[in-house]
Amino acid sequence: MATGTKRDYYEILGVAREASAEQIKSAYRKAALQWHPDRNPEKKEEAEHKFREASEAYSVLSDPQKRAIYDRLGHAGLGNRGFDPGSGFNATIFEEFQDIFGDLFGFEEVLGGGRRRGRGQRGQRGADLRYDMSLSFEDAAAGVNTKIRVTRLENCESCKGTGAKPGSGMATCKTCGGRGQMSYSQGFFSITRTCPACQGVGQVIREACATCRGQGRIERERTLEVGIPAGVDSGTRLRMTGQGEPGTNGGTAGDLYIFLEVKEHSIFERRGADLLCTIPISVAQASLGDTIKIPTLKGEEDLEIPEGTQSGQIFRKKGKGLPNPHGGRGDLYVNIHVVIPSKVSKEQRRLLEQLGQSMRVENKPEERSSSFFDKVKDIFG
Ligand SMILES: [Zn+2]
Numbered sequence: 366m367a368t369g370t371k372r373d374y375y376e377i378l379g380v381a382r383e384a385s386a387e388q389i390k391s392a393y394r395k396a397a398l399q400w401h402p403d404r405n406p407e408k409k410e411e412a413e414h415k416f417r418e419a420s421e422a423y424s425v426l427s428d429p430q431k432r433a434i435y436d437r438l439g440h441a442g443l444g445n446r447g448f449d450p451g452s453g454f455n456a457t458i459f460e461e462f463q464d465i466f467g468d469l470f471g472f473e474e475v476l477g478g479g480r481r482r483g484r485g486q487r488g489q490r491g492a493d494l495r496y497d498m499s500l501s502f503e504d505a506a507a508g509v510n511t512k513i514r515v516t517r518l519e520n521c522e523s524c525k526g527t528g529a530k531p532g533s534g535m536a537t538c539k540t541c542g543g544r545g546q547m548s549y550s551q552g553f554f555s556i557t558r559t560c561p562a563c564q565g566v567g568q569v570i571r572e573a574c575a576t577c578r579g580q581g582r583i584e585r586e587r588t589l590e591v592g593i594p595a596g597v598d599s600g601t602r603l604r605m606t607g608q609g610e611p612g613t614n615g616g617t618a619g620d621l622y623i624f625l626e627v628k629e630h631s632i633f634e635r636r637g638a639d640l641l642c643t644i645p646i647s648v649a650q651a652s653l654g655d656t657i658k659i660p661t662l663k664g665e666e667d668l669e670i671p672e673g674t675q676s677g678q679i680f681r682k683k684g685k686g687l688p689n690p691h692g693g694r695g696d697l698y699v700n701i702h703v704v705i706p707s708k709v710s711k712e713q714r715r716l717l718e719q720l721g722q723s724m725r726v727e728n729k730p731e732e733r734s735s736s737f738f739d740k741v742k743d744i745f746g
């Protein structure tokens with residue numbers, strides 16, 4: 366499939382930007398009929414590409430909310446929405462297409478009579494599952510392998526998901542005579558509906574499987590191993606492909622999404638991969654300079670405080686922040702807090718008075734300067 370530059374959805378369907386929902390649907394139907402791979406056996410690849418393109422355009426423009434986003438922001442606006450950008454446009458597109466038009470227009474009749482129908486043709490993708498996970502700051506920083514327990518529906522082992530008692534076999538559905546669908550004529554169109562008795566499979570079970578009581582699925586608790594990459598943050602979502610619920614009638618399994626929440630650290634504040642912490646120093650250290658110990662994620666390190674350091678001054682330790690999941694590491698910012706003693710001894714008082722005599726400051730208002738928060742904002746961008 367083509368990636369990179371994407372064609373405009375309106376252009377793909379050949380409709381105006383103010384086209385009505387009906388016009389969009391009709392344009393899609395036309396494009397789909399023209400490009401359905403079954404109708405273009407000699408240029409299947411091109412047809413499939415065009416078909417998918419049209420289907421993608423339709424899936425966006427037929428949804429008022431997505432269409433509004435697309436109108437305002439273009440393809441980029443749709444990039445990060447929902448579970449997974451673009452995942453709706455892969456293997457399931459033909460199924461979606463059938464859901465949209467299969468029943469509505471008797472579309473398959475047009476394509477040459479229920480050939481794609483019958484047993485197993487109503488394959489539905491399994492449901493996606495969500496798992497919420499809370500992580501300590503340290504685990505999120507270093508990455509961790511952990512186990513989670515997930516309760517999900519799985520295909521019944523006794524009947525392999527058919528719901529039929531092993532050995533009892535299936536019987537042809539009486540309601541639809543095994544076609545899996547019921548057709549009616551209504552004006553110009555032939556309307557096709559999925560058979561309600563067999564859900565389109567065309568067969569029904571003779572005797573129900575005892576293990577799953579004919580459901581074909583059973584709730585199971587599974588322990589899954591999850592590798593959490595280093596540097597994840599609250600809001601990070603991990604996808605475990607195929608670990609959701611199984612599909613029906615041959616459909617693919619859904620995915621499991623792990624939603625992460627990272628607990629806050631007692632001393633480090635986090636901005637992306639960068640860290641910030643505040644260290645107090647004395648007036649003497651600030652005036653004369655010193656080497657102090659500062660905490661990092663991997664133990665203590667020295668920080669050189671030059672003489673004349675001011676309260677609120679920020680020092681950067683390059684590469685001492687969190688690992689960035691996309692490579693590299695953030696930085697550690699140290700915010701210096703010069704502590705003014707709130708209580709002094711007799712001796713200290715004497716020394717400070719002496720100091721005060723030799724070190725005078727003119728008590729005139731200063732020019733306005735940016736506050737600490739502005740400074741931090743500047744550094745963090
Ligand atoms: Zn069973």
Ligand SMILES: [Zn+2]
Nearest residue numbers: 538541560563
């Ligand atoms: Zn039936």
